[in-house]
Amino acid sequence: MMMRLLLQPISTAPAKWFSRFPCRQVVWASMDKVESAKRAAAHRAVDEHVKDSYKVGVGSGSTVVFAVERLAQRAREEGLKVVCVPTSFQARQLIVNNNLEISDLEITPELDVAIDGADEADQQLTLIKGGGGCQLQEKIVAAAAKTFVVIADYRKDSTVLGEQWKKGIPIEVVPMAYCPVKLKIENELGGQAVLRQAKAKAGPVVTDNGNFILDWVFDKIHDWEKVNQQIMMIPGVVETGLFVGMASTAYFGMQDGSVKERHV
């Protein structure tokens, strides 16, 4: 009964039940706003950046779900034909389940556009990505695209990195190297690099590529391009979730239903 009530949209859930739990009502309404913001940003990005016959890199995460939804809608309604290259197992499933044409970088090494979410974006569109552990393939796919477009809700829009996103910068590492990499990062750059633990499995998160993730919680603002290069030089580091100078446009879905654009 409780589960059924939680799954009902606010408009159809019995008002009597919600009035007994007023804070639940507030949480529900703000979750609804976030989801609408994600959808608005994703739909706008697809409408403005995807044309017929385009080769599209499909990012990962919860916002990208709405981008694929819009691609599928346009395929049904206008006969839009696109070839999609996924950035994760999740993205692959989204593409397949929405009956879109799937490819990979061996067959389709050059993409017209890549559309992806972000955990945080600053004013220069330097990004933190990898909250869902997909940063490696996401960066490869974004680098193969002529244009890299970010879609996010208002919570991801920051002046400087770390303002909103407190979970640190994901760093994908070869499992046997995670201890020396952790020590090097903490000694050279400060902060704390924490091995990401799985939620429904004992032990660490294992990425789609069989690696571990260190979440580096930094303690000051850095020159991100320099820091990214420095971390990439540590043996055992496969990739970071710092995307510097890659995105040219971002769409942020706002609380009032509008979409804010940023171009660099």
Ligand SMILES: O=C[C@H](O)[C@H](O)[C@H](O)COP(=O)(O)O
């Ligand atoms: O690893 C995950 C990706 O980098 C996501 O694009 C990022 O975490 C944003 O995800 P979401 O759209 O769920 O906020």
